[in-house]
Amino acid sequence: DAGVTQSPTHLIKTRGQQVTLRCSPISGHKSVSWYQQVLGQGPQFIFQYYEKEERGRGNFPDRFSARQFPNYSSELNVNALLLGDSALYLCASSLELAAYNEQFFGPGTRLTVL
Amino acid sequence: KNEVEQSPQNLTAQEGEFITINCSYSVGISALHWLQQHPGGGIVSLFMLSSGKKKHGRLIATINIQEKHSSLHITASHPRDSAVYICAVWGSRLTFGEGTQLTVNP
Numbered sequence: 001d002a003g004v005t006q007s008p009t010h011l012i013k014t015r016g017q018q019v020t021l022r023c024s025p026i027s028g029h030k031s032v033s034w035y036q037q038v039l040g041q042g043p044q045f046i047f048q049y050y051e052k053e054e055r056g057r058g059n060f061p062d063r064f065s066a067r068q069f070p071n072y073s074s075e076l077n078v079n080a081l082l083l084g085d086s087a088l089y090l091c092a093s094s095l096e097l098a099a100y101n102e103q104f105f106g107p108g109t110r111l112t113v114l
Numbered sequence: 115k116n117e118v119e120q121s122p123q124n125l126t127a128q129e130g131e132f133i134t135i136n137c138s139y140s141v142g143i144s145a146l147h148w149l150q151q152h153p154g155g156g157i158v159s160l161f162m163l164s165s166g167k168k169k170h171g172r173l174i175a176t177i178n179i180q181e182k183h184s185s186l187h188i189t190a191s192h193p194r195d196s197a198v199y200i201c202a203v204w205g206s207r208l209t210f211g212e213g214t215q216l217t218v219n220p
Contacts, residue, residue, distance in 0.1 A: 033208065035208075035210075037155070041212060041213075042118075042200055042202075042210035042211050042212045042213050043157075043200075043202075043210045044210070045207045045208050045209065045210075048207070056206075056207050058207060088155045090155070090157065092157075100144065100145060100164075100204075101162075102147075102159050102162050103147070103159055103208070104159065105149075105156070105157035105158070105159070107154075107155065107156050108155040108156070110155070
């Protein structure tokens with residue numbers, strides 16, 4: 001079975017641009033979470049979606065938004081990019097709401113903002 | 115103060131040594147995860163704990179809920195164990211420690 005997939009793998013944008021990152025969970029997984037990992041730090045929680053509804057949001061500005069589709073795949077959108085948005089963006093899926101379920105992580109999308 | 119603190123930040127060991135990485139947290143949690151991250155970014159879940167102890171191969175994870183502390187042990191360490199080990203706790207959301215960079219030399 002395929003694991004969690006993310007696209008694109010790498011992305012270079014300039015300040016002020018907008019970006020969309022995509023995540024496909026493991027088949028049968030209903031929950032998708034997004035994390036931002038700045039170089040040298042641990043990941044930071046951005047969003048959690050379950051059954052197409054937002055179930056949690058981290059301390060990120062409104063420039064960050066996400067959605068989950070009927071097939072449980074998810075997109076993370078970031079508007080008005082800043083240099084500080086440069087990071088590895090990780091997606092993780094789990095069978096149910098993640099607290100009591102193992103999370104399976106994708107390979108990440110490395111975003112560079114110039 | 116971070117909600118999740120790991121120690122040490124960096125650890126260098128010789129092949130075969132017994133390794134311990136510690137994690138302390140300050141919030142009420144429903145579960146604690148130990149994760150392994152290799153260069154390039156891929157993260158693998160090693161353990162999910164809510165009480166007691168779990169063992170998988172050479173890896174052992176323990177948690178003491180009363181003391182809000184968890185440890186990850188690696189027995190007979192090997193160079194392929196070199197990675198960043200991250201502790202993450204489920205309170206109201208998944209909160210991660212900064213990670214411990216482990217290097218095992220042959």
